[in-house]
Amino acid sequence: MKEEKNFLVGVYEDDSVLLKAISIIRDKGINIHEVYSPFPVHGIEDRLGYKRSRLSIAAFGFGFLGTCLALTMMIGMMTIDWPMIIGGKDFLPFPAFIPVIFEMTVLFSAFGMVGTFFVISNLKPWGVPIQFDLRSTDDKHVLAIELKKNVLGLNDISKILKKSGASEINKKSIKI
Amino acid sequence: MHVESNLRKPLITGGKNLHDVSNDICRRVEEKPSLSWYAAMAVSLIALAIGGYAVFRTLWDGIGMWGLNKTVGWAWDITNFVWWVGIGHAGTLISAILLLFRQRWRMSINRAAEAMTIFAVICAAQFPLIHMGRLWLGAFWALPLPNTYGSLWVNFSSPLLWDVFAISTYFAVSLVFWYIGLIPDFATIRDRAIVAGRKLSAFIYGILSFGWDGAAKTWSRYETVALVLAGLATPLVLSVHTIVSMDFATSVIPGWHTTIFPPYFVAGAIFSGFAMVLTLLIITRKVYKLEDYITIQHLEMMNIVIIVTGSIVGIAYITELFMAWYSGVEYEQYAFYNRVTGPYWWAYFSMMTCNVIAPQLFWFKKIRTNIAATFIISIIVNIGMWFERFVIIVTSLHRDYLPSSWAMFYPTFYDVGIYLFTFGLFFTAYLLFSKFFPVINMAEVKSIIKSTGETSKSLKK
Numbered sequence: 001m002k003e004e005k006n007f008l009v010g011v012y013e014d015d016s017v018l019l020k021a022i023s024i025i026r027d028k029g030i031n032i033h034e035v036y037s038p039f040p041v042h043g044i045e046d047r048l049g050y051k052r053s054r055l056s057i058a059a060f061g062f063g064f065l066g067t068c069l070a071l072t073m074m075i076g077m078m079t080i081d082w083p084m085i086i087g088g089k090d091f092l093p094f095p096a097f098i099p100v101i102f103e104m105t106v107l108f109s110a111f112g113m114v115g116t117f118f119v120i121s122n123l124k125p126w127g128v129p130i131q132f133d134l135r136s137t138d139d140k141h142v143l144a145i146e147l148k149k150n151v152l153g154l155n156d157i158s159k160i161l162k163k164s165g166a167s168e169i170n171k172k173s174i175k176i
Numbered sequence: 177m178h179v180e181s182n183l184r185k186p187l188i189t190g191g192k193n194l195h196d197v198s199n200d201i202c203r204r205v206e207e208k209p210s211l212s213w214y215a216a217m218a219v220s221l222i223a224l225a226i227g228g229y230a231v232f233r234t235l236w237d238g239i240g241m242w243g244l245n246k247t248v249g250w251a252w253d254i255t256n257f258v259w260w261v262g263i264g265h266a267g268t269l270i271s272a273i274l275l276l277f278r279q280r281w282r283m284s285i286n287r288a289a290e291a292m293t294i295f296a297v298i299c300a301a302q303f304p305l306i307h308m309g310r311l312w313l314g315a316f317w318a319l320p321l322p323n324t325y326g327s328l329w330v331n332f333s334s335p336l337l338w339d340v341f342a343i344s345t346y347f348a349v350s351l352v353f354w355y356i357g358l359i360p361d362f363a364t365i366r367d368r369a370i371v372a373g374r375k376l377s378a379f380i381y382g383i384l385s386f387g388w389d390g391a392a393k394t395w396s397r398y399e400t401v402a403l404v405l406a407g408l409a410t411p412l413v414l415s416v417h418t419i420v421s422m423d424f425a426t427s428v429i430p431g432w433h434t435t436i437f438p439p440y441f442v443a444g445a446i447f448s449g450f451a452m453v454l455t456l457l458i459i460t461r462k463v464y465k466l467e468d469y470i471t472i473q474h475l476e477m478m479n480i481v482i483i484v485t486g487s488i489v490g491i492a493y494i495t496e497l498f499m500a501w502y503s504g505v506e507y508e509q510y511a512f513y514n515r516v517t518g519p520y521w522w523a524y525f526s527m528m529t530c531n532v533i534a535p536q537l538f539w540f541k542k543i544r545t546n547i548a549a550t551f552i553i554s555i556i557v558n559i560g561m562w563f564e565r566f567v568i569i570v571t572s573l574h575r576d577y578l579p580s581s582w583a584m585f586y587p588t589f590y591d592v593g594i595y596l597f598t599f600g601l602f603f604t605a606y607l608l609f610s611k612f613f614p615v616i617n618m619a620e621v622k623s624i625i626k627s628t629g630e631t632s633k634s635l636k637k
Contacts, residue, residue, distance in 0.1 A: 015626070035392040038194060038364070039623040045396040053400040059408070077320060077329035086333045099338040099419055103345040106408050110349045114356065117401045118386070121394045127387020129363065134371055136390050137364040139194035139622075 002175045005146055007033060008157050009132045010166035012141040015041045021143065021164035022047040028160055030152060033144040036136035055113055062112025063105045070104035071097070132172055144172075187281055187624060190468035194622050201614045202365055204464050206377075209611055212463065220603035227597020230590045234306055241590040247583040248573045252591040253303045254423075255565040259448070260300035260598060261343065261420055262441075262561060265413055266449025267293025268350050271357070272409035275402065281477050283620040284469045288460060289453045290354040291613070295605040296452070297347045299598035304339075306594060335422040342419040346412055353405050356398070360619040363388035417445040424568065430511035431572030434499065440492035444561060447485035447531070450478050451557035456606065458551045460615060469616050472545050479544040482557065486535035489564075493532065507577070515571045519584065523567050530560020 012018040018041065025032060032048060035041075045052070074097050078084070083091040118124065136142040143166070145157055152160075154171070161169050192200070209217075234241050244251055267290035274282035308314040316323050318340045320330050330337050362385035369377035388394070421441035424432035454475065461470040500512040516524050534556045538544040543553075575582050609615070 036390045037392065037395060038198075038390060039360075039619045040395040040399050041392070041623075044392045048392055050393060050396055053397045055397055055400045056404050059404045063408075073320060074332045077327075078332050082326070082329055084331075086331060089333055093333050096333040099335075099415070099422075100332060100341045102411075102415060103338075103341040106412050107345045107348060110352055110405055110408050113401060113404060114352050117397055121397055123359070123386040123388065123394075125383045125386055129385075129387045129389035130391070131367070131389055134367040137360070137367045137388075138198045 004173050004175050005148060007132060007172050007174060008145045008147060008154060008161070009170045009172050010143040010145070010161040010164070011133060011135070011168040011170070012143065012165060013139075013167050014165075015141060017165040018141045018143070019043060019047055021161075021166065024164045025143070025145075025160060028152070030145060030157060030160065031149045033146045033149070034130075036132065036142040036144070038137055038139060038141075041141070055117055058116045059109045059113035062116075063109030065112070066104040066106070066108025067101055069108070070101045074100060130174065130176060132174065133170070185471075185473050187284070187471065187473065188469060188621060189471055192468060192625060194625065197618050197622050197625065198364055198368065200466070200469070201361075201616050201618050202368055204610070205365055205612060205614060206368070206372075206374075210463075213607065213611060217604065217607050220600050220607060222600070223596050224600025224604055227593050227595075227600050230593025231302075231306055231597050234590055234594065235309070235311070238309055239307055241588060243586045243588045243591050245583050245585070247576050247581050248570055248585040250573065251566075251570050251585045252587050252595065253307050255562065255569050256595050256598065257300050257303035258420055258441075258565045258569075259562050260296045260303075260602075262417065262445035262448045262565075263452045263558075264293045264296035264300060264346075264350075264449065265417060265442075265445035266453045267291070268346070268353065268409050268413045269446055269449065270453070271353060272406040272413065275406040276410060279477075280624050281474050283624060284466075284471075284474055284616055285453065285457060285478075286620075287354075287357065287613075287617045288457055288610075288615050289449075290350060290357070291609045292453060292456055292606065293350050293449075294347065294354060295602050295609075296449075297343065297350070298605070299602050301343065301347070302594070302598055302601070335419060335426050338419045339423060342416045346416045349405070349409055349412055353402075353409060356401060356405070357617055357620075358384070358613065359386055359388050360390065360398075361614040361617065362386075363390065364618055365614065414442055417441045429572050430505070430507040431515065431568065433508075434496060436492055436495055436499070440489065440496075443485045443488035443492065444531075444564060447482060447489055447535075448558060448561035450481050450485070451554040451561070454478055454482075454550055454554035455558065458547060458554070460610060464610070464615065466616065469621065472547070475547065475550055476541075476544050479538045479550060482535050482553075483538045483544075486531060486557070490532035493528065510575075511572055514575050515567060518571065518575065520567065520571045520574070523563050523571065527560055527563040527567050530556045531564060534560065 010021070012021060015037070018035070018037075022032065022035065022044070026047070026049070035044060035048065037044070075092060079092045085091075086093075089096065132144045133140060133142045143161075145161075147154060147157075150157065158169050190196075230241075242251075242253065267286070270282050270289045271286040274286075304318075305311050305314060308317065315321060318330065318337070321327075362381045366378055366381035366385050369375075369381060418438040418441065421437035425434060425437040427433060457470055458475070461467055497512055497516075500508045503509070514520075534553050537549070537553060543549045570585050574584060
């Protein structure tokens with residue numbers, strides 16, 4: 001169930017300041033809820049301790065599924081169900097199957113991976129974004145810290161945020 | 177952090193900061209359409225209506241309305257189809273291959289180029305669809321669906337069927353690639369609408385943005401998705417025109433039956449695609465005042481791609497002539513002799529002039545950095561590439577093995593009309609896109625503004 005939680009929100013202007021700030025904050029043992037940025041900041045995953053996404057494995061899996069389905073479909077139709085002599089070719093003309101195998105592999109791989117991405121990232125047309133500051137899709141980086149998850153109090157965390165280069169520090173309650 | 181040499185010119189000029197990027201791009205979506213936009217839309221809709229009549233008559237009366245005859249059984253329809261598919265190659269090439277090569281100049285142009293790709297592929301698809309006559313039954317001819325014949329399945333040994341798979345996959349994957357890139361930008365528009373209190377926009381762009389919030393975790397996954405999609409789209413782009421070329425190359429018609437077709441068609445596709453991107457972007461940047469984002473440097477880069485691909489195409493033309501002679505096959509030799517000196521010599525020379533000679537002018541820096549010259553040459557290239565397909569298709573067919581069946585092709589109003597229809601469709605779609613969607617990928621441009629923006633470059637000096 002969604003419940004209201006209290007957050008301390010640090011606003012950063014610059015991505016390199018943000019990256020340093022994340023290290024400073026995590027070194028102090030503070031738990032960061034999430035960082036919201038208007039663009040992908042390189043190296044932020046490492047600083048936040050996120051693991052590398054396994055979506056590429058999903059892409060491979062879905063692609064393999066596409067390959068198998070394409071082969072099953074074509075062999076099923078042209079070799080088993082209704083074999084016909086076309087241009088004197090074999091009933092299983094494998095070279096002629098390659099283009100469709102390739103296309104179906106790419107199609108399944110792309111759609112499967114993107115579908116997985118949407119599901120795991122909770123992206124959907126009726127999705128409601130979690131927003132601590134509306135400027136995070138414009139020009140500001142927003143770092144959110146959940147107060148309940150941290151031993152340090154509001155004042156201590158605020159001081160650390162200020163020191164790390166945050167241009168603004170706000171308190172915000174949000175239902176998650 | 178990306179570190180870049182100061183010797184490189186800034187990709188984004190005008191001392192923009194992150195907020196300026198949002199302002200400059202979103203403003204076009206937020207403001208009311210200009211008078212010139214309405215005028216352009218009206219022209220596109222008129223073209224669509226006139227063309228729509230030609231489509232209607234074709235479907236009502238059959239493809240006998242076209243100028244095809246027993247000898248020339250493929251002409252304008254397939255020429256236009258290949259032309260549009262070719263144009264549709266630039267977008268995904270820019271966003272996928274240039275992403276893999278880490279070419280950051282792609283970031284200002286990929287959005288519009290991908291949109292162009294998608295619309296061009298839609299236009300291309302009209303021709304195979306319309307030519308089927310009873311297109312509501314077309315699914316049974318083109319897709320492997322069970323039918324009342326037993327099931328008599330589609331023929332997977334046919335390049336025409338490979339084409340169905342290649343083009344639908346290309347369309348679907350390009351659309352997804354494009355949309356993934358749009359999501360963060362829709363979120364920017366949504367949040368600006370919330371701040372400004374525009375409820376309807378906030379609602380619509382809220383749906384379009386899929387609840388994007390820009391969390392670091394999501395961005396990290398997003399980057400993986402973009403990279404893998406680029407990896408998938410790169411061979412896909414190359415496969416599509418390869419398969420289109422196989423429609424011809426796997427036949428036994430002299431002039432078509434050559435192994436050079438796949439690479440030659442792919443180079444030609446990229447060539448015409450970049451020309452169309454240039455034509456559209458030169459107008460878009462002028463009308464939307466995007467000169468700071470799409471700089472002369474961007475145009476120059478695209479012109480360099482045009483020289484490279486134009487030269488490849490030129491070599492292919494000459495290789496074809498050489499191979500016809502070297503093969504010793506008299507039918508092959510005649511097909512090419514007829515191509516150059518026969519009744520369609522003017523088409524051959526238009527093709528040579530527009531595709532091989534015109535782009536060579538870009539070797540001069542003055543010409544490739546001149547907007548007017550670039551614009552004119554981009555249109556010349558588009559015309560030349562249309563002639564290329566016309567030459568390959570019509571001149572190879574019109575003089576059959578039997579001189580008694582030799583014929584010429586004369587297009588009717590309906591041939592021209594359906595071509596006009598696709599122009600109407602293309603420009604209507606592009607105009608709607610340029611009004612309601614951000615024409616530049618804001619999130620990507622924001623990510624490079626620090627390393628290649630003018631302000632930071634001048635600070636480093």
